[in-house]
Amino acid sequence: MSPAALIWLPRFLTHLSSERRLSAHTDVNYRRDLELFAKYCEQQQIDDWSRLDSQHIRAFAATEFRRGQSPRTIQRRLSALRSFFNFLLRELALKSNPAVGVQAPKAPKRLPQTVDVDQMARLLAFRTDDELGVRDKAIMELFYSSGLRLSELVDLDLGDVDLRDRTVRVTGKGNKTRVVPVGRFAIDAITAWLRERGAIATPGDSALFVSKRGGRLLQRSIQVRIGRWARAQGLGVHMHPHMFRHSFATHLLESSQDLRAVQELLGHANISTTQIYTHLDFQHLAKIYDQAHPRARRKSRGTG
Incomplete structure (x- = not known):
């Protein structure tokens, strides 16, 4: 050149x-x-x-x-x-762009990381001895119960949760609002947190989840706390907030087989985004098949 x-x-x-x-x-x-x-x-x-x-x-x-x-x-x-x-x-140094239309080889789709039902149960079975522990349990139960994104959970205000209706109003991507059911364990955990919240929250602050300084809890703080709890519970995987969302979607799809409902709950604009979880579900089914079907079992050594 x-x-x-x-x-x-x-x-x-x-x-x-x-x-x-x-x-x-x-x-x-x-x-x-x-x-x-x-x-x-x-x-x-x-x-x-x-x-x-x-x-x-x-x-x-x-x-x-x-x-x-x-x-x-x-x-x-x-x-x-x-x-x-x-x-x-x-800058008028070229008349056309020679790279337009040239595509890279397709990258294999990365499957989301999840934890199984037993691992999730172990993670959430910790004792809450102080206000922050009660808060963390409510956060993780809500993550898993309703499949929220980290940013969605951080932005929740007190008025977004309806304990009687067992729902949470979420503002997702594109400023779109959806109402998502909240499970019994999450309702109980949020109720326990609301009893403790007043002791540390700054008066007049509307945030559902606050830090020990009293203001709205930051995303990074939640990431650190979840990682700490996962290590304390001996989970053996690097746990991050989005794994709750992935696990929520995967476990729900395994049970219901209703992809459209999972799409609505996750707030995906396009069902093709949700379809990544069908690959995870197929992996789960394939593993069960390999373990259970007599024609799928490998021959033991020494047999001809």
């Missing part, structure tokens, strides 16, 4: 940091990705950005895939190239 062509790289990176104000982490990744692509161009004896076409970009993506890079990494590198070439278009 010629020096005249390479001069556009620092200009683009300055544009990223000053005009688009991307994070330092994104800035570092883009710099690395673009420098890697410039080196690839040199190996291919391409001396100017205007000589590139979509075939060059596809060949670069294929080379990265053969080198063992993950589809996610390749997608990020293609995204960096598209942004860079759009910048060159804006």
Whole structure:
């Protein structure tokens, strides 16, 4: 790549940091990705950005895939190239974007992490000896009972929970409101917390869950407390708030087989988002099949 062509790289990176104000982490990744692509161009004896076409970009993506890079990494590198070439278009240094329409190999879907029913029962079976323990139990019971996102739970106000109706009004993504049932164990735990809340809450604060300083509890504090309880209960997995939501959906689907109802309870706009839990349910069924079906059992050693 010629020096005249390479001069556009620092200009683009300055544009990223000053005009688009991307994070330092994104800035570092883009710099690395673009420098890697410039080196690839040199190996291919391409001396100017205007000589590139979509075939060059596809060949670069294929080379990265053969080198063992993950589809996610390749997608990020293609995204960096598209942004860079759009910048060159804006600066009239290119007439078209050669990276448009070039796709990375499909990444395998990551299945959500869950815990089974016994693990969840063990986690929630702790003694509440102080106000914070009572609060934490109410938080975790509500997470598991109603499948809330962490941000949704943090934003709950006192008026959002109807103990008599056993429901909670949740404001989810896109500022959409849904009303979700609350189970008996969660109702009992929230009732116990409300008896303790007044001792630590700042007067006039509307938050359902407050910190020991009296104000609305922060997301990070909930993450830390849940991890601490999971270790104390000997759960053996790294527990985080979203695992309650995943476990709620998985356990409900295993019992009801009603995907549409699970979609409504989770607040998913599209049922395709909820369908990830059918893969988990199938894994559960396949495991039972392998253990129980006589034709699925492996032959014991020594039998012919």
